[in-house]
Amino acid sequence: MFYGAAAWDPWLIVAQIVCLQCLYYLSLGLFLxxxxxxxxSKMSLVYFFDFATVTASAATGWCVIASIFLSSIAGAGVLVYLVERASKCFDFSATLYIIHLFICxxxxxxxxxxxxxxxxxxxLAVMALLSECLCMKRESRDIPVGRYRSNV
Known part of the structure; x- marks a missing residue:
């Protein structure tokens, strides 16, 4: 999607990070x-950013944990189209979770x-490994060649 010919484009990288972060929180909000x-009784940002809600001792905590895992799977799917390179998937996944840590x-x-x-x-591991696997699968697809060639 955002992949271009230039090897180093900081504005492109920032745009990809912002898009990934926004889509991750949208998917997390949907699953939550x-x-x-x-x-x-009332949804709030506590379920997004408070570490106390991520607990294995309550059913609601397990639902928060499931939402985080489902969001990381959705984030892997987003990375395939946003980053398009298997070598960059871990970097973007780690950046997402580091920004999430700072917000928390x-x-x-x-x-x-x-x-x-x-x-x-x-x-983080699920998002990085799944997106790398999906990107490698996408990168190794055959390039379709037209059935008929033009007479040039």
């Missing part, structure tokens, strides 16, 4: 509203929950 929304730091302080760290590092 589907899985967590019916279980709570600003929102609720340092995530002291081991569950939060395990879930987010696993989400």
């Amino acid at each position: 509203s589907i899985l967590v929304g019916p279980r709570v 730091l600003l929102y609720g302080g340092w995530p002291s929950s081991v569950t939060w760290w395990v879930v987010n590092i696993t989400g």
Whole structure:
């Protein structure tokens, strides 16, 4: 989608990061509203950015964990079209989760929950590995050649 001929284009990279971050939070919001929304009285940013909601001791926490994993799978699909190169998938995935960590730091302080760290590092690994696999599959497709050649 955004892949161009220039090897180094910082504005392109920033645009890709912003698009990826926005689409990740859109998918996370969708999955949270589907899985967590019916279980709570009011949805808020707490489920996005507070480490205390990512817990394995409550059913709502498991729904938050499932939403994070589903968003990382959706993010892998987005990376295939946004980045288009398997060699860049880990970089963009790590950037997404580092920005997410900084937003969580600003929102609720340092995530002291081991569950939060395990879930987010696993989400990073799922997003990076799945997007690399999908990009390599896409890059190795045959280039379609027309059945009829022009007489040039």
